[in-house]
Amino acid sequence: MKNSPSSPSVIIDGRGIEVRAGTKVLVTGIDISISDREVVTVIGPNGSGKTTLLRALLGLTTPTSGTVYRRPATTIGYMPQRLAVDRNLPMTVRRFLGLAGKFERGHRAEVLEETGIRHIIDSSIHDISGGEWQRALLARALLRDPDLLVLDEPVQAVDVTGQAELYKLISHIRDTRGCGVLMVSHDLHLVMAETDKVVCINTHLCCAGTPDVVSRDPKYVELFGRGVAERFALYHHHHDHEHAVDGHVIDEHEHDHEDAAHG
Amino acid sequence: MDDFLVRALLAGLGVAALTGPLGAFVVWRRMAFFGDTLAHAALLGVALGLAFEVNLTVGVVGVCIATALMLIGVRRRSGLASDTILGILSHGTLALGLVAMSFLEKVRFDLLGYLFGDILAVTLTDLTWIYAGGAVILVAIFLIWRPLLSATVHEDLARAEGVPVDRVNIVFVVCIALVVATAMKVVGILLVAALLIIPAAAVRAFCRTPEQMAVAAVVAGWLAVCGGLGMSVLADTPAGPSIIVVALCLFIVGAGVPVFRSAR
Numbered sequence: 080m081k082n083s084p085s086s087p088s089v090i091i092d093g094r095g096i097e098v099r100a101g102t103k104v105l106v107t108g109i110d111i112s113i114s115d116r117e118v119v120t121v122i123g124p125n126g127s128g129k130t131t132l133l134r135a136l137l138g139l140t141t142p143t144s145g146t147v148y149r150r151p152a153t154t155i156g157y158m159p160q161r162l163a164v165d166r167n168l169p170m171t172v173r174r175f176l177g178l179a180g181k182f183e184r185g186h187r188a189e190v191l192e193e194t195g196i197r198h199i200i201d202s203s204i205h206d207i208s209g210g211e212w213q214r215a216l217l218a219r220a221l222l223r224d225p226d227l228l229v230l231d232e233p234v235q236a237v238d239v240t241g242q243a244e245l246y247k248l249i250s251h252i253r254d255t256r257g258c259g260v261l262m263v264s265h266d267l268h269l270v271m272a273e274t275d276k277v278v279c280i281n282t283h284l285c286c287a288g289t290p291d292v293v294s295r296d297p298k299y300v301e302l303f304g305r306g307v308a309e310r311f312a313l314y315h316h317h318h319d320h321e322h323a324v325d326g327h328v329i330d331e332h333e334h335d336h337e338d339a340a341h342g
Numbered sequence: 343m344d345d346f347l348v349r350a351l352l353a354g355l356g357v358a359a360l361t362g363p364l365g366a367f368v369v370w371r372r373m374a375f376f377g378d379t380l381a382h383a384a385l386l387g388v389a390l391g392l393a394f395e396v397n398l399t400v401g402v403v404g405v406c407i408a409t410a411l412m413l414i415g416v417r418r419r420s421g422l423a424s425d426t427i428l429g430i431l432s433h434g435t436l437a438l439g440l441v442a443m444s445f446l447e448k449v450r451f452d453l454l455g456y457l458f459g460d461i462l463a464v465t466l467t468d469l470t471w472i473y474a475g476g477a478v479i480l481v482a483i484f485l486i487w488r489p490l491l492s493a494t495v496h497e498d499l500a501r502a503e504g505v506p507v508d509r510v511n512i513v514f515v516v517c518i519a520l521v522v523a524t525a526m527k528v529v530g531i532l533l534v535a536a537l538l539i540i541p542a543a544a545v546r547a548f549c550r551t552p553e554q555m556a557v558a559a560v561v562a563g564w565l566a567v568c569g570g571l572g573m574s575v576l577a578d579t580p581a582g583p584s585i586i587v588v589a590l591c592l593f594i595v596g597a598g599v600p601v602f603r604s605a606r
Contacts, residue, residue: 134498137498137502139501155502157498157502159496159498159499162495162499164495164496165372167370167543167546168370168494168495168555169546169549169551169554169555170495171551174551175495177488178488178491178492178495179492179503180503223503229502
């Protein structure tokens with residue numbers, strides 16, 4: 080681990096990060112840093128190594144080369160991608176939040192209020208909607224009073240209106256709590272308004288900067304920009320979700336819900 | 343009631359108190375095959391224990407723990423799918439155990455007793471092992487409950503929250519090995535995994551929290567032990583398999599009730 084970067088406000092600083100699985104290079108040569116109150120978004124196509132990069136920054140995987148500095152005594156609130164709990168494990172939202180540790184009642188009530196999930200606290204996590212589940216995950220991350228929130232595709236499997244609300248909530252959290260936010264997304268348009276810095280990767284570092292600089296960068300355009308094609312792919316993607324072709328958790332939940340209603 | 347029946351009942355109840363909570367984790371973590379593998383490895387432990395004239399429980403516990411740790415290590419390093427590794431170790435150790443036993447011409451032993459359990463022949467020493475070992479296992483599980491549950495839900499999330507996941511997993515796996523060694527006496531090597539999985543699976547539909555499921559699995563295990571022993575006494579059936587048959591009936595009822603409920 081490298082020691083202190085230039086400024087004390089830097090929470091995580093990664094330099095020349097490379098992660099390999101066997102001979103396959105998952106990410107290489109990535110520089111990225113997140114400071115207090117800063118929202119940094121990592122974007123890139125599917126399979127570009129976004130989650131791998133997050134895991135390296137969090138210390139969940141050891142980079143093959145490069146250095147990761149994490150400010151000492153930093154609390155991280157992590158919201159992983161596609162967290163699907165085995166249906167054989169019965170669990171209420173209350174119990175799920177309790178897994179993060181013991182917290183004072185007032186503090187928990189505040190977080191529930193903030194994320195708007197008070198009404199489902201005693202529901203089974205297997206019966207709530209995709210948006211509610213993502214909020215419950217966010218609540219678990221917030222309970223720890225994090226200095227840095229790390230969100231891996233936070234709006235995945237959430238409907239379009241829910242996506243906008245969730246992003247608004249995330250930016251509200253940054254404003255009120257003053258924590259840094261490191262976020263992964265596959266689509267810049269969605270996160271543009273709420274992001275200070277964008278890091279665009281496709282195994283290697285493509286480009287980085289403010290959202291409007293990145294969106295005009297030729298490398299970004301090359302990767303994403305064929306405007307229509309990208310947007311078409313996106314809509315197509317949503318279409319898939321509605322029909323539950325990929326058998327995603329959320330769709331299963333909603334399906335089960337319907338079954339129960341029929342009974 | 344005869345003394346041997348009292349001892350059998352005490353042994354069965356003691357073991358079911360352990361297989362309840364641990365079995366619940368086995369179900370949640372999809373480790374059914376893992377339990378089976380450790381049980382098969384236990385036969386090798388018996389053979390080695392007989393050959394080197396050490397206490398059989400020590401032999402079994404030793405081999406089970408070694409196999410469990412080997413599994414963790416191999417899974418991390420090799421490129422093989424984990425069910426392939428489990429299959430190799432499961433049947434490999436079973437075959438090794440059977441071959442090793444064939445060399446033990448001078449020692450008298452009851453192979454069927456190991457394979458299918460011999461709960462009616464439980465001695466006071468066995469009871470001591472079950473209850474002393476059981477107390478240690480329950481305390482260990484109680485102490486690692488929250489981190490273990492957190493790691494079961496999502497390993498990366500638990501790690502990011504500072505849970506020492508690797509250490510917790512090792513404690514858990516050692517506990518499973520110990521439970522297999524104690525449960526072997528009751529239902530035998532071939533049916534140990536059933537005692538872990540079936541009671542937990544039977545009560546799933548009635549529980550809203552993990553803790554409820556762990557406790558309910560213990561109760562289901564106790565019912566199975568009482569019912570199985572009763573059946574054995576009344577109908578002269580083999581005790582170990584009878585316990586599992588009763589557990590299976592509980593599962594069918596438990597799985598059937600919610601279906602019936604929603605069909606109404």
